[in-house]
Structure formats: C-alpha cells, structure tokens
Amino acid sequence: MLRIFKELDINDDKRISKQEFKLYKNILLEREKRFNRASFEEKLSSIFALFDRNQDNYISPHEIRETMHNLGENIDDNLIEEMMQTADIDHDGRISRDEFEKLLIQLLSKK
Incomplete structure (x- = not known):
C-alpha cells in the first residue's frame, strides 16, 4: 500500500x-x-x-486451403476467393501480415 x-x-x-x-x-x-x-x-x-506455411511473410490461397484442411476444415475454393478479395488489398494474389492484421481488426470490430 x-x-x-x-x-x-x-x-x-x-x-x-x-x-x-x-x-x-x-x-x-x-x-x-x-x-x-x-x-x-x-x-x-x-x-x-x-x-504462412512456407514462412515467406505472405499467405497464399494454397496456404489457406492447406491450413484449413489440416485443421479439419474443407474449404470451398469460392470461399477462399472471397477471402482473398476481402483481405488482399493490393491485389497481388497473396495476403501480407499488414493486410492480415487489417482483416482481423475489421472482423473483431464487427463483434
């Protein structure tokens, strides 16, 4: 005290x-x-x-599919495409850590 x-x-x-x-x-x-x-x-x-399975600091559609599969979730390619369109701000075909953080903040703020 x-x-x-x-x-x-x-x-x-x-x-x-x-x-x-x-x-x-x-x-x-x-x-x-x-x-x-x-x-x-x-x-x-x-x-x-x-x-980021290959540790290149980006998440690819393939890595999303593979990770979800390993977690026991079969994810539809259309859903992966929607995720990419939402998260891939610079449209380079992959999700950077920055883009991933913005996506998570956006998702968490909706709760």
Whole structure:
C-alpha cells in the first residue's frame, strides 16, 4: 500500500492531489493499452505463422486451403476467393501480415 502511495505522490509532498491521481490513472491506462497491444501482436503473429506455411511473410490461397484442411476444415475454393478479395488489398494474389492484421481488426470490430 505504501509503495502505491509513493507512486501516486509524484511531487513527494505526502499528499495525493487530483492531478497526481489523474496522471497516475492515465499512466496505468497507457500501460494496459500497451499490454493489450502486445498481447494482440503475439496472437496475430501466431495465427499468421499458422497460415504462412512456407514462412515467406505472405499467405497464399494454397496456404489457406492447406491450413484449413489440416485443421479439419474443407474449404470451398469460392470461399477462399472471397477471402482473398476481402483481405488482399493490393491485389497481388497473396495476403501480407499488414493486410492480415487489417482483416482481423475489421472482423473483431464487427463483434
């Protein structure tokens, strides 16, 4: 408890002002955002690596089909084509990590 008080009492005047409390609250919120972002980045990297079977930093339609098959899901070519049209922003026939992240954020924001 004393440690927390000392952290809150930024100017060391043995009192916690509203400004110190607000500042500390903002610091904690920023830490939480960074932690959540780091956690999201880890999950994103794991999922991306699962699909990027040849580790070239891109996901191809073939890799989607193969990964889904290995997960016990037979996926229709039309569905893969729809996924590619949605995710492949630069239309180069593959999904970059950036494109994959944007797709996931878009999908998660719909929930």
